[in-house]
Amino acid sequence: MSAPERIPPRSVTVNELLSKGELTVRGRVREASNAVLYCSVSHEGEEAACVYKPVAGERPLWDFPDGTLAQREVAAYEISEATGWGLVPPTVLRDGPYGEGMCQLWIEAEAEPSLLALVEEEEPGEGWKAVAFAEVGEGRTALLVHADDERLRRLAVLDAVINNGDRKGGHLLPVSGGRLYGIDHGVTFNVEDKLRTLLWGWAGEPLTAEACAVLDALAGGLEPGSGLATRLAELITAAELDALRGRVASLRSSGRHPEPSGDWPSIPWPPV
Structure with missing residues (x-):
């Protein structure tokens, strides 16, 4: 899967793009235990790659209420932003092709000395x-x-x-x-x-x-x-x-x- 080359522009914030853009599923991250869909999101002529995790694709867990993982991902982003450290990629809760879910900007990792x-x-x-x-x-x-x-x-x-x-x-x-x-x-x-x-x-x-x-x-x-x-x-x-x-x-x-x-x-x- 190749990510769209353009970075979200200054005229449209990343969160606006993720929240309002049209989601198109391009593939699936198959090693994940829950449904993780690789998508493109486009809005006002701009496009970026993102991850969409529909609530409907969440695997039930014994120690967490069903259908709440997407909301927790967004809450983690909110706390990350509140710290000022920006450690979690932009993440929103929105409707998508398979219902409500988490939508997060796709991050392409760079090779660097092992952590x-x-x-x-x-x-x-x-x-x-x-x-x-x-x-x-x-x-x-x-x-x-x-x-x-x-x-x-x-x-x-x-x-x-x-x-x-x-x-x-x-x-x-x-x-x-x-x-x-x-x-x-x-x-x-x-x-x-x-x-x-x-x-x-x-x-x-x-x-x-x-x-x-x-x-x-x-x-x-x-x-x-x-x-x-x-x-x-x-x-x-x-x-x-x-x-x-x-x-x-x-x-x-x-x-x-x-x-x-x-x-x-x-x-x-x-x-x-």
Whole structure:
């Protein structure tokens, strides 16, 4: 599948294009567990590539209400934008060829030095953070590490806020210019602790001054009656919104990255 070459123009914002444009299905991402359709979206003579995930194509999960994953993806985008970090591609909820669903700008990842690795050393090398030991076959183990990268660290904070239950390596999309996006945020915002991620390298360490400032601003933005809270109330339940506020408050109070609770598998499977 080849993406349309033109970037969304300045005269039409990306969100307008995604929300109002005509969706044309071009193919399907078959390795995904839910229906993920690769589309083009056109509006006022402009075109871009996007991903469309119809609610009708969602696989039921035992721990999430049916038909809510698309809304959670949009809610994750809303929180990402509120942080100012722009870690989630533009994402909207809209009607499409197969009913209501999530529509997200397609991001073409660029090759760059790996953000994740398996090493045979007991300790991570310089510039890397340890996650956990993993079996690699024939009775051998290796240390899973991720880059000590400020982009990943911001994403780790975002995941803690939204309670991301599925931060895999394949959900990290570096692009030209040094920017990094995270995708696939359907299993988020649960009231119970569901944080599963490959980005545990900073667990227990103090949050950066930048992250603390972002969390302070986010707490204010989540006050009842605010624009952000009103938008989120249309996407997640009242209990989930309260739990979101609680996670932000907890992070601000501790001033540290969360650690695995031990009550839930801390690393997603498969990890990529």
